[in-house]
Amino acid sequence: MSNIRDVAREAGVSVATVSRALSDPDKVSQTSLNKVHSAIDKVGYRPNMLARSFRSAKSYAVVVLVPDITNPFFSQVIRSIEDRAQQKGYAVLLGDTRGILEREKEYIRRVETRLADGVIQLRPDEPEKQSSYMPEGVVCVNACGCESTKGPRVRIDNRGAAKAVVDYLISLGHKRIGVISGLKDNPHTIDRLAGYKEALAGADIAFDKSLVAEGDFTTWSGLNSAKQFCTMTERPTAIFCMNDEMAIGAIQTLKSHGLRVPEDISVTGFDDISYARYCDPSLTTVAQPAEEIGKLAMDMLLRLIEGEELAQEENVLPAEFVIRKSTGVPCKD
Amino acid sequence: MSNIRDVAREAGVSVATVSRALSDPDKVSQTSLNKVHSAIDKVGYRPNMLARSFRSAKSYAVVVLVPDITNPFFSQVIRSIEDRAQQKGYAVLLGDTRGILEREKEYIRRVETRLADGVIQLRPDEPEKQSSYMPEGVVCVNACGCESTKGPRVRIDNRGAAKAVVDYLISLGHKRIGVISGLKDNPHTIDRLAGYKEALAGADIAFDKSLVAEGDFTTWSGLNSAKQFCTMTERPTAIFCMNDEMAIGAIQTLKSHGLRVPEDISVTGFDDISYARYCDPSLTTVAQPAEEIGKLAMDMLLRLIEGEELAQEENVLPAEFVIRKSTGVPCKD
């Protein structure tokens, strides 16, 4: 393995000149530049980036904290982050935490120990717990923010989007609208439930606690939670699911109980993962701008790493309400 | 930012003792150990891992090359790789290449420049092109190998699995069996097509080129490729799709042409992504052991990085044929 000294010797210049030729070519004469480059080819030199990072005290890496990378929404955001990072010469360290706080901390430790320059968090932090564990000096932007999220963040208007969905269901004539939510304390659940309640209130429909089933954003939980609606004496005519995966699970359950979607019951999702378009019936849902979210979060983090000021701590991106085939007018029993 | 020298001063010992206390505690007296640890707490010391990596010439990172991380099969494998890596103290650098060779090379360059210790490749290499571009000294294991794959690899028996699928369709009575393949030159396509042909040959059914539609493993390509089967004068009674995403796309097309699955036409997939269980009808498919694949590939790479011998260059893992609701006896027209 040849190093910069070998190149210098071969080229007949000093190591400083070689170093400059690589990182700041303008400061070097054309003659030296040529000598250096042919020397590099000759000895097969590859700069040791570990040494460079060490010396310049920057790792040019960011860690992405994600509860579950197999969630299609998350993987889309990550793809976008990676794309942007690559463009800017940064590496992405994957931190699939499976929701385990301990693993999250291990990854955050990597930036304390200089292996990464910052963090992008894809989990909405629960307000009380958040600030407590992000150490001093670790820069972090949350790419899945909520109204309660502190610090640099990008988010969509979850409440508004949820309200739009439920407003639409109400406009179709639905009055008994069930909910399959995420975990009770999850900020996304809180924001989206607020939107649901706002829509109800706007139409003078009383909030009925028994119409809210708690899931955890997995398909399996949607599948399960939907069961209780099937066996209700007074069944809801529509179900607002807080993500697409639960909606897909719910539809599965409804079908197996002999209910047709949307003729007997309407179902809506949230996220617009790619399967939302291909499931049967295709899903009425809220399209999150995954691409934009990732790109923006990465750009914000980069600015933070460079020590620059953020134009704004919070960036709220528009989400699009997409009407497909899983919603229709309520059945009249 | 305090360093090892600050700790040494605070503890009243030498830097060597501090270093040993951290990386090889057995070599240090209990007294020194205590002094060191309280000094560490006092000055808020975090070891500079970049310096450690630099000094020991190991980055403790591996890059994972994946054509598209939003593909659920890949993200499952990656989750498993990440899990194993984390256990072993390694970081995972995400290399989403989008199938672009140039990006792949940029990532491979990271191991040449010491930012990573090895590579896990999730793309089946095309035989002629493969060896040419993986530089000397870069260790790599292919986690999605095929029969033509060279070098350390883990794979399933694609040909055997495909044959099992088609054997099953034949056993149901199908004789005209369509195929939606991946790109023609993709080794997975080659292996699985070989299995298809073997099954046909075993039942004395002539291979009919017109029954093979070329896709590219995306849902959209499945959706498109299926169209040509719908309009055929003599339609196949079953379609063997080379992955689940194309099968889901195909089913979508068939339905929109008024065909029922499986009553009018059977469809099979490959991979067993989680959505295969939840689509309508649920998909008969081949379950790849994604978890095992990732874990094994990581273990092999680790051994390679440590300079150890591999017990075997090739590891063939069992795949399971899963029968669900998308297949049935052929319709009799």
Next chain:
DNA sequence: TTGTAAGCGTTATCAT
């Protein structure tokens, strides 16, 4: 424009 040389924070060798 170029060269010399002093670090960066750690590990490892060699004494003690």
Next chain:
DNA sequence: ATGATAACGCTTACAA
């Protein structure tokens, strides 16, 4: 068991 010190490969004042 502990300490002094020389690397590791690079960047960057500072000099020339």
